[in-house]
Amino acid sequence: MSRVTKKASSVCTDSPLSMSEVCRKMTLMRQILTSCFGPNGRLKQVHNNVGGHVLTTSTSTSLLQAVSSSEPLLKLITASILNHLSRFSDCGLYTGILCFSLIDHVQKSGLRPSVAIKINKQLLEVCTGFLNQEDCGCKVNVDFNSCQSLVTLARSVISSKPACVLTEGEQQHISTLAVHAFLLTVPCGDTPGSPDRVRLGRTVTVSIEGQFVLDSAVFPGLLVNVPDMQLHPTDSERTRRGPGPFRLALFTVSLSGDLSEFGEGSLEVHSGAPDPEHLILDELLKLGEQAVTDKVEVFMCQRVIHPVLQHYLRRHGVLVVERLGIALIQPIVQMTGAQAVALYQTPIPPEAYGQVKGCCVRTVGSREMLHLLPPREPAPAVCTMVLCHRNDTMLNKLKAACQRAEHVLRLTLRDPVALLGGGCTETHMAAYISNKGTTEAAKAALSLGVSQSQYLLGLNGFCSSLEAVALALVHDGETGLVDLSYAHHWSVLQGEAIHSGTVLQGEAIHSGTVLQGEAINSGTVLQGEAINSGTVPQGEALQRGDGDEIPTTCGCGLVERSARPGLEWTPLNTRYPSRPAPLVVDKDTTPQLRVLDSFTAKLNALQVAVEMANLVLDIRYVIQDVN
């Protein structure tokens, strides 16, 4: 065999980041991620070029999985974000925006990548150190004595997915359900056998299209789809019969009675010999007999059960459920303590039987489902979350959002803390490291082996990148402000809070305009970010918010305007000399927090973003096999 075409040699790209095409693609990607960010984020419609199913989304997981790029650097970043999401389910867009911002700022600052990498690493340590401090200003403890902070955490996840199209009441309902489901899956007491380990239960989601969102509900136990249940009057009798516990048998092997498990090849049957189908059916009926003598009352199978066997079992008062699907097997095993049997030729071992406390038929929306109740109370609890929504697109998004929320809630079990949301953590942290970095610049520069001005330049880029994330929360028509005392994030309507000395750039998305502002420290060039609102104030940035335009609270709800008179604001991403360290808000007398983010997820996202940015900055050559 000879090759039809000559093998092309690999293509090597030198310093990929200096290529305008690569930069353009990275800017585009950053714009996509930025515009998706937050509760007011924009949706994207993704479909293929032959007119397939349309995916409407703003979540990082769906978006990054669907959108592919030809650029290796982008692929690298996408893959690392998806990897982060698979572990933490949250902060995917955050990771992306921060990572692209960091790369962008380093490129614009003119710092050598090696220097920038060193500085970024050091600042990341400062950040993680800051976030891990006990008295960190952007951290709150999650109080398990009340569900309030849990509900807030869940709502922050759910409300940041505009594709779910929920009203505020619906958001609250779903968030409460998410917390309810989460609490049901936390076992009370120790897991039998291993006292020092806690085994969490699981939530199974059932989604129903076309119903009211407020009909969504959480049930302890499992809901099993039994479509043709009403055809068998005996089943309804069984479900109505007195209290359990009932013995349950669970099969994963197909009991359809076919010969498929004998594999390929032809079969020769001697005439007069019994029909193989009948032989198998006899085996199955023997199994049924055993189940009946062992007083099994619920007989379930992942796949198909031969109708004759079903008939036999039903006649003996056994509740038969077939075609459970693989997804339900694990939850059933966990809930009932049954062992899934994968063989029908041998008798069922007695230890394979599980138990349910009872079962009843439940009408959920348009479906009738069999409700299996968990056998005993302090068990690895399994619960079912029924989600209803008006159409399929929104329902899928809602389902994903609830699963995110559950994951985020679970993360709080390991680390019972949360971070302030609404961009406040980023602005606060930026102010903190900006202050700390400036005051300790000389020392830090010395230890890193860079010049002080280089260090300040790197520090500046890092802080701007953090603020860029907060700024990504405000979309067109709004502008992001930061107050000078607590360094929390405030969003206001554009053109109302900033009265004078403001240059409004039009939409800068396409051109990716970068405006250069005034240099403050010698040798420092400051870039005003023009990601979305493109607001760059000239001259003195400080101004006093006067009354109406500034909202009553900051992004996370911790700082109230009325309670703290004399606050001063400045637009985000403007520089002013010597910023004081931000004050920590005393959390004892504070109002209800509106937005909370997962601590664990965000901390990891921060690390992934900085490390990815450093990695990409470090890439000198890209070698592509073009065959």
Add this chain to the structure above:
Amino acid sequence: MGSTIISQRLHVGLQQLTALAAVTHSFLGPNKNHKFIQDESTGESSLVCTCFRVLEHLDLTCSVGQLANETIQAHQKVFHSGAGCLLFMAGVWSRAALECLHRDISIPHIVSAMSEGLDICCKVCRSNSVSIEDVRPIASDSGTSVLQGSPHTVLRNPVTGMNPSHGALNNKKQSRIKLTHSRHFCANDEADKNTTPGLFSHAVSSKGVDIAHLAEAVSHGCVDAMSLVVEVSKMQSKNNGSGDSCRTFDVNKLVTCTLPGLSEDHSCVLPGCVILLSAEQASLVHHMKEQKWQVVLINGDLSEKYRHLGFNSKNDISQVTDKLDLKGLSKEDDWEDNVLTTLLKNNVNLVLVNGEASERLTQHCMSHRILVVERMKPDILKDFAETTGAVPVTYATQLSKHCVGTGVEISIWRDCSGNRRRASMAVNIVADRTALVTVVLTTSVHSKLQTLEDCFWGCAYRLHHTLKDRKLLPGAGKTELLCVQILQKHIKDNGEQTRGKDGTSAPQAKQGRAGNPHRADVFQLMADGWMDYISTLMLNSGTCSKVDAWTTINQQLVDLNGGLSLDANFSRLLLRDDTEDGMMSPDMKRSAGKVYDNMTVKLEAWRKALDLVFLVLQTDTEIITGIDPKQVEGQSNVMVL
């Protein structure tokens, strides 16, 4: 493979939605115009007159079309009515959203104001719903108009935030109507409770109301179809032991059977089910008249080859034999004998098969006076299982004594063998105590069958929802007019409020945003959407042009604000038919003021319409995957990732 990004700066999506909705404008109101949809490539065409059928037949390649279709079909699947209203409102509100964008209102503001507007209106509509007990028989005429005075109460309750029932009682003007309305005000919670899961729970009985009158109120111009629905209710009530009156209606115990060829007057309602049989089989039925028979039910096909779902047949099984089979008996013969013996042993006279039945066996059975009927609907089998006590089985060989059901009557209903068509007889099979009712829909125009069926089911479900909600909304555009009025009232109050003090006390400080500066603008545009709905209704009724309609509506609004109650003439105007055609009986004309809509369906349709608009409005980018970057080079609105 790269991805291509198209930025939708111009909000093409909203325009597409408006355009799509415009297709169905002529379906609004009682006088529907049919549409022909023709497929150029295949030459096929179909006649449609409902919104969801249009979408079903359109090749919706654009992403917005797909979204709209998905929403409509989901709504149709659950409610079986209101899809037209949904798409219409989606269309007009997407135009409103577009207009908002042109006025530089930011998207979060549009979204929050529009959902607030809808919330306000839904609340008011709920509290102004009419209990079904209050829907009086039309004969007793207008004196008790349920709508009288309601606008007063409406306007006060949301604006002042006062406890509505107190507000109503303290208001001197309304002392006359307080009794009717006090119930409506506290109806909110009850309505919520009603929406909990059991949407499909079974028969809805109408305690103390006459279904016939309700049916007329929600017939929406489909008088013939609705009279069939009333017939169904009568028959079900009779089976229920409620005598001759209409007391109960169970939409789940209802099937339709369409018979082309007969004229439309032949449509009728029969107990049990109706099936078409060949003349041969029908001759057997002649002998089976006026007796109770035994029945068995088969899930799947009645044939030797059939295996249950999930059974993977192995094809390569070969029989090896060492002697010649002289008897020539095949496996199939064995099976047939086996089945026939089982049937005879159990005294079975009727075999109802879900799938297909083997022709030979059917013949054999017939010679033994056993009737085999194939292709029975699962719903019907289910009903037979419940009423006769038969246990459905998959294989006929499985049958035993306890699987056999009893008490089935068979009779010939009508000879349907038209000329040039296969001889066929319509046979009626009824089980004892069954609630199942069949509606036979007939028409001489074959292509109208689908439309007739849709129309009938629309009526059936409207009645079903009426009885389930136990509440109705005033129809013929009155509810929409109310919404317009509410929004206008809010706009006015909003203006006064903002002039008085700063907006910080606005109740909906979403995300800490104090008030919404563009609330009034958005409300006005939203209200215009409803105005459009009413005027289209009037236009379709053939009474006036759209401009005249707007004038009339505006006049109505002025009158209403001046304290007058809704004019009955107004709604009569809406429904006045082209009387020259003699389409409307005098009775119908009188009933014109008595049109009602389903509450849950309508409010949910509005909600879904707005959701759809929001989804499209919030989308800024279309991403196409799997495109070769070279293909799109040079296109200005496209970027390659």
